[in-house]
Every structure is written in structure tokens, then in C-alpha cells.
Amino acid sequence: MIKKYILLFALAITALTSCDEWLTVEPKNMVSADKALDSDDGYTAALVGVYQLLEGVYNPSGFMMGSGVDVLANIYQEQTYTSNAYLSSCFNHDYENTNFDGASGTSYLQFYKAIANLNLLITSIDEKDVLRGDLRNMIEGEAKALRAFLHFDLWRVYGTVPGDPSGLSEEVLPYATEMTIDLIEKQNYTDYFNYILTDLEEAKELLAESDPIVKYSNDELNNEGSISEYGVELGWYNRQNRFNYYATLGVLARVQLWMGDYEGAYASAKEVIDATNPNGSNKFRLGVRTDLGYDNVFFAEQLFGIETVGYDDDPYNGAASQVVCYNDINLITQYFSRVEDIRLEMLTNITADPYETRVSSIKYDQMSETDLGTKSFPIIRLSEMYLILVESASSLSEAQTYYDAFVNTRNDQNVELTQDNVLNNVMLQYIREFWAEGQIFYAYKRVGVGTLPISGNEMSYDTYRVSLPSGEATSN
Incomplete structure (x- = not known):
């Protein structure tokens, strides 16, 4: 051979x-x-x-x-x-x-x-x-x-x-x-x-x-030098920008879902969602409307992101630039249930020219060197773990619980899930949620x-x- x-x-x-x-x-x-x-x-x-x-x-x-x-x-x-x-x-x-x-x-x-x-x-x-x-x-x-x-x-x-x-x-x-x-x-x-x-x-x-992320909160770990056990050695901090324990679970859930191991994918994703800090608070939380305006990438959700010192966002969002990543608004809005969905209302830029009205993402418009926003490209987020749970749950009632918890944070419309529409609704959420993230x-x-x-x-x-x-x- x-x-x-x-x-x-x-x-x-x-x-x-x-x-x-x-x-x-x-x-x-x-x-x-x-x-x-x-x-x-x-x-x-x-x-x-x-x-x-x-x-x-x-x-x-x-x-x-x-x-x-x-x-x-x-x-x-x-x-x-x-x-x-x-x-x-x-x-x-x-x-x-x-x-x-x-x-x-x-x-x-x-x-x-x-x-x-x-x-x-x-x-x-x-x-x-x-x-x-x-x-x-x-x-x-x-x-x-x-x-x-x-x-x-x-x-x-x-x-x-x-x-x-x-x-x-x-x-x-x-x-x-x-x-x-x-x-x-x-x-x-x-x-x-x-x-x-x-x-x-x-x-x-x-x-x-x-991994420090198992026993300390992200708030503590994102404050370099704040933990006496680690002193000022930077390798122990900023674990959301490193491949940490929960990022490992996140990619394991992805792999298991790809392989058709729904039971394994469910267990891996649920461990992430259920993770808590020593004080009982959630290790990660879903992003909400009040995060937007200063954190358009929902850093609180990030199991893993790649930090950037300062990304020049103009080439990405400019319709006349080398990278032309936009679409006609009429093609996009039909994939949203509500115009008040925060992913449509607050994470897109709408521009009009004589021929069409264009919509493009503004997730990364706060990452230039002078911006104060979170400078981390999202690679694995908590929202994906919710969608994996919806797809892999053993019962419709449980899938519905995770679906509702997720869409409520996006101001999206609640949908009654059935055996016939679960996958279609999950795919719709991928369109709404992961625009400009490669997923x-x-x-x-x-x-x-x-x-x-x-x-x-x-x-x-x-x-x-x-x-x-x-x-x-x-x-x-």
C-alpha cells in the first residue's frame, strides 16, 4: 500500500x-x-x-x-x-x-x-x-x-x-x-x-x-499578582487566554459531539456550565445586554480566547476594505426571531448605499490599541456549551431548560422544542450567535x-x- x-x-x-x-x-x-x-x-x-x-x-x-x-x-x-x-x-x-x-x-x-x-x-x-x-x-x-x-x-x-x-x-x-x-x-x-x-x-x-482556574475565580486570576500562592509569576494568571481545564472540557465536548458521542458531549459541557468558584458563584456566566458597549465578545463566557495587544478593527468592519465581510440586511434579519435580539440590535453595524442596506459585525470594534474593551478573540464560549447540551440532552424537557436559559440572555424568542425542530433551532442559534467567529x-x-x-x-x-x-x- x-x-x-x-x-x-x-x-x-x-x-x-x-x-x-x-x-x-x-x-x-x-x-x-x-x-x-x-x-x-x-x-x-x-x-x-x-x-x-x-x-x-x-x-x-x-x-x-x-x-x-x-x-x-x-x-x-x-x-x-x-x-x-x-x-x-x-x-x-x-x-x-x-x-x-x-x-x-x-x-x-x-x-x-x-x-x-x-x-x-x-x-x-x-x-x-x-x-x-x-x-x-x-x-x-x-x-x-x-x-x-x-x-x-x-x-x-x-x-x-x-x-x-x-x-x-x-x-x-x-x-x-x-x-x-x-x-x-x-x-x-x-x-x-x-x-x-x-x-x-x-x-x-x-x-x-x-490549574489555578479550578480553585480560583477568573476575577482573581485576571488580576495579575493578586494571589499570594503565585506571587507575580504571570504564567499562573489570565487563564481564560490559556488552554485551561475548562477549555479542555469545552473542546472535548466539541470532539465528542463531532464523533456522535452525545452522552460524553453532554457530560463534558455540563461540567463546564456547573463549575463554581469557592464562594458558590458560577465560574463562567452567559453574557447579557449590559456587557455590550464595552465587552462585545462576552469575555465572561470565554473558556478560551486568544489575547491581542491591539487589533486594528478597520480592515474587518470597513465595507470598502480588503476583507469585505458583510451581507444584505434582508438576508440576515430573516434568521432572527426578534429585531430586539441583542446580537442583531447591538452587535451589528448597518450601513446603506444606493444599492442595498448592509449589515456587518461589530464584535471586534473595541480592540484597537487605544480602545478600552476586552482584547481577546473568542475561541470557545459558554454559549456553545449550552447549545451542545440542548442537542445532546436525553429528554426534550431538559433540552428546553438549557435552550430557554440561553435565549433569555439574548432577548430572543422562546420556542417550544420538539423532536423534529431541535436541530434546526440549534443551527439557527449558531447563525445568530457565532457570526464572525468561524464556528x-x-x-x-x-x-x-x-x-x-x-x-x-x-x-x-x-x-x-x-x-x-x-x-x-x-x-x-
């Missing part, structure tokens, strides 16, 4: 310049593995370097959010090929187009850069034996959970569709677990997802024991939506499965 492989390049660990207070390096933004991973601070800086790499793809203008997979879901108006060839090819699922291939390839390479650095870090934990106790558990758990998360998102883009019979045996993607310059064998669905589950379960066990395409792909709701374009197993970048689809 001819085996397919992919080349994974070993790359040096990049550290954020803000890590200088943890680690002094030469040159300023680069540190060798030998030097970095000889100290506690080095491991902390190495992880931050991974998050810096990911900011390039998980941002509103990046491939994995607004201007890539969101356009694959056709939630924005189609652009002509002459006005924007890349977005046009996204909209039409023309994966062979060179513009699409280039953008996809850049994102793909960033993923494997990050994975390579995580593999070096994980391997070094055992080989160097520098870390001890809770710090070792936390860093190893965080790295393994993040590795699983990245591999799962790669599958959600490039992998097969659940229910596709060819997807069980075909070798699709490599699951990289070591730092190497050798060719890494691709895995089929079963083996690949076994790797994901193994990483997540090991991470869950390590983080349950040592809508994944939801459509997971359930195999045959006709994209907003555009009416027909989808198939082939169109849901994005082609591997041309430079990466190598074979032996």
Missing part, C-alpha cells in the same frame, strides 16, 4: 516581547530550545510563543475566523472574482484556486509551526526534568490540550465529514506527536481521533490537579447541511472537505 505523508519542519520557539519580564533572550524575540527550556520561565515563554503564532490565524481577518471559514459558510455576501479573488473562491468552494490555496497554505503552516513547538516542549518536559509539581502538570496539560485542539480544527477544515463512509479508512492528516524533520504518516479518522481523545484525557487529568461552517459540516441557509448554495461531502494546500499534499 502506498502511504501518504506530510513534511513537518522543526522550528525555533518564538516568544512574545512581553515575555521579557519572564525571560531575557537574545535576539529579543527569539530563543533557542536549549536555552529556553532550562528554566520554569522558559517553558512559560515557550507557550506564550505558541499563542503568538496562533494569533495570526485566529483573528477576525484570519483564515480560521472571519475571512476564511466564515466565508466557506456563505454568511457574507459573495464577492466578485475581480473585487476579491480569495473571498470569491472561499464562497464558491473553489479550493484549487491559487488565491485560496495560498491563504489556506499559510494558515496550515502556522498550525504545524505551533504543533512542532508544542511537541518540542512536551518532549523536553520529560527529557530535561526541569519542571516540578503543579507547574509541570499545568504546562504539560496545557500543551497537550492545545495540541489536541489544533489537530481537531485541522480536521474540521481538511478532514472528512461525519457520516461520509469513505472517511473511516482514508488516511487524511498526520497527528504530530514529536519534534522531527522526518515525514509523518497520515492517519485515518479512527486513529486520528484516538490521538485527540488521548491528549485531551491526559490534559484533563493534569489540569484538574494543578458556523463547522456546525454545518458536522450535521451535513445540504443547502447553506443564507446563500442557498448546495453542499456535498467534497465541498465540505477543503483540499489540502498544494505544497503539503505530498505522497511517498
Whole structure:
């Protein structure tokens, strides 16, 4: 049998310049593995370097959010090929187009850069034996959970569709677990997802024991230096911007739902929703109207987000910019039950020109360097856990309870759920809730939506499965 492989390049660990207070390096933004991973601070800086790499793809203008997979879901108006060839090819699922291939390839390479650095870090934990106790558990758990998360998102883009019979045996993607310059064998669905589950379960066990978010509130952890146990060592703080214990549960719930393990998905999501602080308050809470205006990304909901020092929001929201992410208001409002829904009323910008009235997202309009808003791109939120519970609950009455609790915070209309309409209402909520966050395409792909709701374009197993970048689809 001819085996397919992919080349994974070993790359040096990049550290954020803000890590200088943890680690002094030469040159300023680069540190060798030998030097970095000889100290506690080095491991902390190495992880931050991974998050810096990911900011390039998980941002509103990046491939994995607004201007890539969101356009694959056709939630924005189609652009002509002459006005924007890349977005046009996204909209039409023309994966062979060179513009699409280039953008996809850049994102793909960033993923494997990050994975390579995580593999070096994980391997070094055992080989160097520098870390001890809770710090070792936390860093190893965080790295393994993040590795699983990245591999799962790669599958959600490039992998097969659940229910596709060819997807069980075909070798699709490599699951990289070591730092190497050798060719890494691709895995089929079963083996690949076994790797994901193994990483997540090991991470869950390590983080349950040592992650500060388990025993302290996010308010405390977002106040750097406030906890005597951790002093001023920044690696212990800001856990909502790190792959923490509850983020691990969140992505585990995603994976289990993708695999059709509704019982497992329910248990993982419910543990997140039921999590409390030592004083009995909820660890996370659903965002409400009063949050908006200063926190349009509902930071209180974030199980995991990627922090940005200052994102220039103009290219995302400007209708005349390179990234044109808007749609005709008449196409969008039909997917909302109420005009007073806070996601329509307060999280969109409406502009009129002689030809149409356009609606675009303003979730990220408070993230430029001078803004006071929360500067964190949402990757996993509490609202998704509620929708997973609705979809995976064993009874309609329980599904209704979680559905009502969620939609009431959005000022949305209550709907009586039935066996026939549960999934349709969940999909409608994905449209309303995750506009500009990159999650809508994944939801459509997971359930195999045959006709994209907003555009009416027909989808198939082939169109849901994005082609591997041309430079990466190598074979032996």
C-alpha cells in the first residue's frame, strides 16, 4: 500500500516581547530550545510563543475566523472574482484556486509551526526534568490540550465529514506527536481521533490537579499578582487566554459531539456550565445586554480566547476594505426571531448605499490599541456549551431548560422544542450567535447541511472537505 505523508519542519520557539519580564533572550524575540527550556520561565515563554503564532490565524481577518471559514459558510455576501479573488473562491468552494490555496497554505503552516513547538516542549518536559509539581502538570496539560485542539480544527477544515463512509479508512492528516524533520504518516479518522481523545484525557487529568482556574475565580486570576500562592509569576494568571481545564472540557465536548458521542458531549459541557468558584458563584456566566458597549465578545463566557495587544478593527468592519465581510440586511434579519435580539440590535453595524442596506459585525470594534474593551478573540464560549447540551440532552424537557436559559440572555424568542425542530433551532442559534467567529461552517459540516441557509448554495461531502494546500499534499 502506498502511504501518504506530510513534511513537518522543526522550528525555533518564538516568544512574545512581553515575555521579557519572564525571560531575557537574545535576539529579543527569539530563543533557542536549549536555552529556553532550562528554566520554569522558559517553558512559560515557550507557550506564550505558541499563542503568538496562533494569533495570526485566529483573528477576525484570519483564515480560521472571519475571512476564511466564515466565508466557506456563505454568511457574507459573495464577492466578485475581480473585487476579491480569495473571498470569491472561499464562497464558491473553489479550493484549487491559487488565491485560496495560498491563504489556506499559510494558515496550515502556522498550525504545524505551533504543533512542532508544542511537541518540542512536551518532549523536553520529560527529557530535561526541569519542571516540578503543579507547574509541570499545568504546562504539560496545557500543551497537550492545545495540541489536541489544533489537530481537531485541522480536521474540521481538511478532514472528512461525519457520516461520509469513505472517511473511516482514508488516511487524511498526520497527528504530530514529536519534534522531527522526518515525514509523518497520515492517519485515518479512527486513529486520528484516538490521538485527540488521548491528549485531551491526559490534559484533563493534569489540569484538574494543578490549574489555578479550578480553585480560583477568573476575577482573581485576571488580576495579575493578586494571589499570594503565585506571587507575580504571570504564567499562573489570565487563564481564560490559556488552554485551561475548562477549555479542555469545552473542546472535548466539541470532539465528542463531532464523533456522535452525545452522552460524553453532554457530560463534558455540563461540567463546564456547573463549575463554581469557592464562594458558590458560577465560574463562567452567559453574557447579557449590559456587557455590550464595552465587552462585545462576552469575555465572561470565554473558556478560551486568544489575547491581542491591539487589533486594528478597520480592515474587518470597513465595507470598502480588503476583507469585505458583510451581507444584505434582508438576508440576515430573516434568521432572527426578534429585531430586539441583542446580537442583531447591538452587535451589528448597518450601513446603506444606493444599492442595498448592509449589515456587518461589530464584535471586534473595541480592540484597537487605544480602545478600552476586552482584547481577546473568542475561541470557545459558554454559549456553545449550552447549545451542545440542548442537542445532546436525553429528554426534550431538559433540552428546553438549557435552550430557554440561553435565549433569555439574548432577548430572543422562546420556542417550544420538539423532536423534529431541535436541530434546526440549534443551527439557527449558531447563525445568530457565532457570526464572525468561524464556528458556523463547522456546525454545518458536522450535521451535513445540504443547502447553506443564507446563500442557498448546495453542499456535498467534497465541498465540505477543503483540499489540502498544494505544497503539503505530498505522497511517498
